[in-house]
Amino acid sequence: MALNPSRSLSSTRKALQQCRPSSLSAAPVRSFSSTIARSFGSETNEEPQQNYRPRWSYTPEKMKGPGFSINIVKDPRRKVWSCNEDPAVLDAMYNRLLGPQGDKMLPDEIKWLAITHKSFDQGRRGFNTRLAYYGRQILAFEATRSILVSPAGLNDAVAPDAFGRTPFSHPALASADKLSNQQPQDIIQKEKMAKLAVEVGLPEVLRWKPRLPENLEGSGMTVVLNQTLYAIVGAISLQHGAEIAHKVARERILRRLGA
Template structure:
């Protein structure tokens, strides 16, 4: 092949290559895919909308706004006020949203212990019964083993207290069957933990003395009335 033929062949090949590149660019096709995200009861074959995880069974969306936390802030008042984001954490259980959002478990642990100690001191300072077997320095320690003393800071009394005072009006948690009653659905347990965490938060932001003042001013009388009813019913 002569030099002229080789040059001609190279130019022709380059022209064909450029035409091919132009054809590829002009005929390129893009594809888009639409994904349907299903809300409501699970349906086989449909992808569930992940945002639905952050809506409680009453249809309330998890977010920091006054509608969600106002019942907590109102109950605390100015005297025992806490940051808004902590108020939201108080009403959030670890079962909600796969535990992604800040939940109240650690605050509840602290509040439970503080309420238990306060309830014990409150019980032994009651007038000593004549048949009390263990009295030390005028303190009726025998009462600590009674059903009333045990339930005063227990799950049922605190759970029902939260319900009767509207403190569980808005909570973010997940129930296997929210149509069941207050106890069977798990709402009692979650309400109790919420109240414990409320005490724990007051303790964190105001100190132990102020937290005990909160219990004394806002909780103990109502807890005693509920406990009396629970013990009476057996």
């Protein structure tokens, strides 16, 4: 059967007229403004008030637990331990350690992070473990370098060979034998580093929670003080570069240790 094009077109036109709602034809058209939206407070020249708190001074709400702890402490007195919260006391320690204007070498957040042990606030405010690892490598390198460039002593003389043989010698290897008499760990001993930390007042600003508040040495205070000094050097290296960090390690730490 042949199709009638005029009949099909007319029927299609009628169907479209019946299905077209009257409301669509009268729908309002949304107009877009070409002017730039004004920010909050632009008319009154006032800025929104915010209760700003530095990150080091509080624990984020979403990191807090349900309000109770599953850790059972035999002696409740061991749960009580206070740490310094005064920025002026912290800046004074940095000035004693790094010299005048030493508190300006690091931003506020990094200054607090470098002296924060992972035992403080369950590590929820950040801790200095990775900074300490980096700073330890810098101090070990500078301690090795100080041994190699030091003048040869009586103990550095090569013992004569029992069979009369002459060992190989080269100017580039002349200082390598010094490491057989002194090692870097002999310079950066834990006891020496802890003594230096006490002299600059690091225990007064250290943020940590000892396991035994009545026995700080038994809680590992010597190791924590060493780690904190390493972390400060590591933070300076990341903030100012290797040249400044190595200079601080040589002049402010190793020289005080007798290197």
